[in-house]
Amino acid sequence: MISSLPRLACFAGLIAAVLVNSGCQTSPSAGPGTGTSTRSSVPTKASQAAMTPSQALQALRDGNARFVAGKPIRRNLPAEVQAAAAGQYPFAVVLSCIDSRQPVEIVLDQGIGDLFSIRVAGNVLNDDILGSLEFACKVSGAKLIAVIGHSNCGAIKGAINHAQLGNLTGLLDKINPAIEAVPANVQPRLTSNHAFVDQVSEANVRLVMQEIRERSPILRGMLDNGDISLVGGMYDLSTGKVQFYDR
Numbered sequence: 001m002i003s004s005l006p007r008l009a010c011f012a013g014l015i016a017a018v019l020v021n022s023g024c025q026t027s028p029s030a031g032p033g034t035g036t037s038t039r040s041s042v043p044t045k046a047s048q049a050a051m052t053p054s055q056a057l058q059a060l061r062d063g064n065a066r067f068v069a070g071k072p073i074r075r076n077l078p079a080e081v082q083a084a085a086a087g088q089y090p091f092a093v094v095l096s097c098i099d100s101r102q103p104v105e106i107v108l109d110q111g112i113g114d115l116f117s118i119r120v121a122g123n124v125l126n127d128d129i130l131g132s133l134e135f136a137c138k139v140s141g142a143k144l145i146a147v148i149g150h151s152n153c154g155a156i157k158g159a160i161n162h163a164q165l166g167n168l169t170g171l172l173d174k175i176n177p178a179i180e181a182v183p184a185n186v187q188p189r190l191t192s193n194h195a196f197v198d199q200v201s202e203a204n205v206r207l208v209m210q211e212i213r214e215r216s217p218i219l220r221g222m223l224d225n226g227d228i229s230l231v232g233g234m235y236d237l238s239t240g241k242v243q244f245y246d247r
């Protein structure tokens, strides 16, 4: 009996390993209301390769729906850390603002290894961020680029107010084209006009998407081939919902 204990422990470990490797736990794309099981698996090279760009978007959509419903997937995060230690195969890369109220993995209900996350005030673009996007998609196999702004964004309001402060000045200058892109009949063009602020945020997301395509031949080629998709979206700070711009 004593001698069979190590064998039993070994068998239990084998079962656990099979479960993790086969992705038997709740998948990242599982729908709302699936918070009854505990996820300890992470994306694998095979699961990433099998995912289409539209499935990647659906996984983000489903994750946000779970978050809004208050039914996130239960995760064994230490087990996910262990499972991801040998390599990462995220299915998407998200460019979003640094705002503390929009923590991407939480509001999209994603776990360890699911997403590359790039965060910068006003979700603007620069060469380093473009390089990070190229790494995420071309080198690491992510299937989707999501640019997600948010309502009532302080960076957008700073740009509208022509705020000047150290290195922030140059960052906010990148948002000026979005201010100009909002039709002149949208008045008043003040930060007190929430509709105007949010229209600038949306214009900023769309211009960043356009810039990604124009400034990166690598990503443009992948988009044209259908290897990846590019989607914009807006996170509502008051509801927790992400509205994607693909429909």
Ligand SMILES: [Zn+2]
Pocket (backbone or CB within 6 Å): 097, 098, 099, 121, 122, 150, 152, 153, 154, 155, 156
């Ligand atoms: Zn912001």
